[in-house]
Each structure stands twice: as C-alpha cells, then as structure tokens.
Amino acid sequence: MGRAPCCDKMGLKKGPWTPEEDRKLLAYIQQYGHGNWHALPSKAGLRRCGKSCRLRWANYLRPDIKRGKFSLQEDETIIQLHALLGNRWSAIAALLPKRTDNEIKNYWNTHLKKRLTKMGIDPMTHKPKNHALGCDQAKDFANLWHMAQWESARLEAGRG
DNA sequence: AACGAAAACAACCGCTCGCGT
DNA sequence: AACGCGAGCGGTTGTTTTCGT
Missing domain, CATH: 1.10.10 (Arc Repressor Mutant, subunit A)
Structure with a gap:
C-alpha cells in the first residue's frame, strides 16, 4: 500500500x-x-x-483570534460591512482582524440576520422593509444604511 | 425530571481561483 | 497554452448546548 x-x-x-x-x-x-x-x-x-x-x-x-462574544460595536461594524460587501466573509473578517470568517458568518446567520429581520430590516439589502418614518429605530437604520452607501461608493472609487 | 425543539457552535464539502509546470 | 494541484472561500450540514413544555 x-x-x-x-x-x-x-x-x-x-x-x-x-x-x-x-x-x-x-x-x-x-x-x-x-x-x-x-x-x-x-x-x-x-x-x-x-x-x-x-x-x-x-x-x-491561530494566536491572533479573539474568541467569545461580539461587542455591540462589533455587531454594528459587521452589519455595516455586510451592507457594503455582501456575503464576502473573508473580506469582512480581514477588516475585523481578530475575528475569523467562519465565526462572523455563523454569527451573522444565527444572530444578526434575525435581529435585523425583527427590526424590520431586510438582511439582504439592509433596507427597511416598511417606511415607518415616525419610528426612531427605523430612522437610525435608514441613516446607517445611507452611510453605508457612501462608504461603498468610496471603496468603489478608491479601488485599484 | 425528562423529553423534544430550537439555537448556537464547529466542522465539512464542493467549487473556483491562482500558481507552477 | 493547457493542465494539475493546492489553498481559500462561501454554503451547508452535523453536533452540542440551551430552552420550553
């Protein structure tokens, strides 16, 4: 053999x-x-x-991994990055240096996606599903989404 | 207290891409 | 130029843990 x-x-x-x-x-x-x-x-x-x-x-x-719960700040970062990059987990992980793509992917699928859905945000497009203009939370996320669009445009422009 | 359902976490699989021959 | 191989990626499945009845 x-x-x-x-x-x-x-x-x-x-x-x-x-x-x-x-x-x-x-x-x-x-x-x-x-x-x-x-x-x-x-x-x-x-x-x-x-x-x-x-x-x-x-x-x-790998030694440079932070294990354990995600902070609120990390949550927001991941949401923003996902809005920018979509399901490109390795790209997202590269910008969260202490987290792995697998962990972020799992976290997104099990926590963040559901959380966004509950808040009335479509986790694919990151757009609010209903236009409840009176709702502060919806406004916050609309604002976040707007910022994400800017970042996306900047990344596109600066690519090369 | 015990069982089943659901969630959370860990690992695998198939595919593609890039590099060397 | 074409091919083969290995690394990396994203989706998916499998396993453990937690929660509700």
Missing part, C-alpha cells in the same frame, strides 16, 4: 478535534510554520487532511 493517500481514501479522521490533536497541530505550526498544508498532517503526526488542519488553525488555534 505504498500509495500517497488521496485525501478522502485512507482512514483520515473527521469530526471534532481533540485537545491532543490541537496540541500537535499547534506545536508543529509554532515550530515550523505552515508552508504546505497538504504535507503538514503527516509531518505533524495527525491523521487529518490538510484542509481540516488549515480550517482548525484558521478558525480556532
């Missing part, structure tokens, strides 16, 4: 990571870095595919 394992074929582990696996991956990357995800698992003594290792590192083990 001297054939190089092609990701799916051989007995590669899937599912949740154990503390043991985390330690191995962390230790390896701290010592050698991650030049080559494909080759990494066997070097690090892990029965995982490189993809799985990369994901685990990027979303959990």
Whole structure:
C-alpha cells in the first residue's frame, strides 16, 4: 500500500478535534510554520487532511483570534460591512482582524440576520422593509444604511 | 425530571481561483 | 497554452448546548 493517500481514501479522521490533536497541530505550526498544508498532517503526526488542519488553525488555534462574544460595536461594524460587501466573509473578517470568517458568518446567520429581520430590516439589502418614518429605530437604520452607501461608493472609487 | 425543539457552535464539502509546470 | 494541484472561500450540514413544555 505504498500509495500517497488521496485525501478522502485512507482512514483520515473527521469530526471534532481533540485537545491532543490541537496540541500537535499547534506545536508543529509554532515550530515550523505552515508552508504546505497538504504535507503538514503527516509531518505533524495527525491523521487529518490538510484542509481540516488549515480550517482548525484558521478558525480556532491561530494566536491572533479573539474568541467569545461580539461587542455591540462589533455587531454594528459587521452589519455595516455586510451592507457594503455582501456575503464576502473573508473580506469582512480581514477588516475585523481578530475575528475569523467562519465565526462572523455563523454569527451573522444565527444572530444578526434575525435581529435585523425583527427590526424590520431586510438582511439582504439592509433596507427597511416598511417606511415607518415616525419610528426612531427605523430612522437610525435608514441613516446607517445611507452611510453605508457612501462608504461603498468610496471603496468603489478608491479601488485599484 | 425528562423529553423534544430550537439555537448556537464547529466542522465539512464542493467549487473556483491562482500558481507552477 | 493547457493542465494539475493546492489553498481559500462561501454554503451547508452535523453536533452540542440551551430552552420550553
């Protein structure tokens, strides 16, 4: 059986990571870095595919990650960035340096989308669904949306 | 106290893109 | 120029935790 394992074929582990696996991956990357995800698992003594290792590192083990609850400010930033960029989670995460795309995506899908919907904002367009002009909250978000449009225009103009 | 439903969180999958050959 | 391979991305599914009955 001297054939190089092609990701799916051989007995590669899937599912949740154990503390043991985390330690191995962390230790390896701290010592050698991650030049080559494909080759990494066997070097690090892990029965995982490189993809799985990369994901685990990027979303959990990387040192520059802030874990835990999102602050109110982060909420607003994410909402604004989503208005600007749409579902480009990696782009959004790049502007929230301590958060991962996966975490932001999950947070958006489970919390923010619903919250916006409840407030009468369409989470896709970020526009108010009803034009309740007397409602302060709706005004706030209309204003926010307006600001987002400006930022979007500026980004477009400055791109290059 | 026990069970089922819903939410929150973690990880996987398929696809595309970019790079090297 | 075409192809193959690996990395990264976004959508989706699976698993754990919390909540309501």
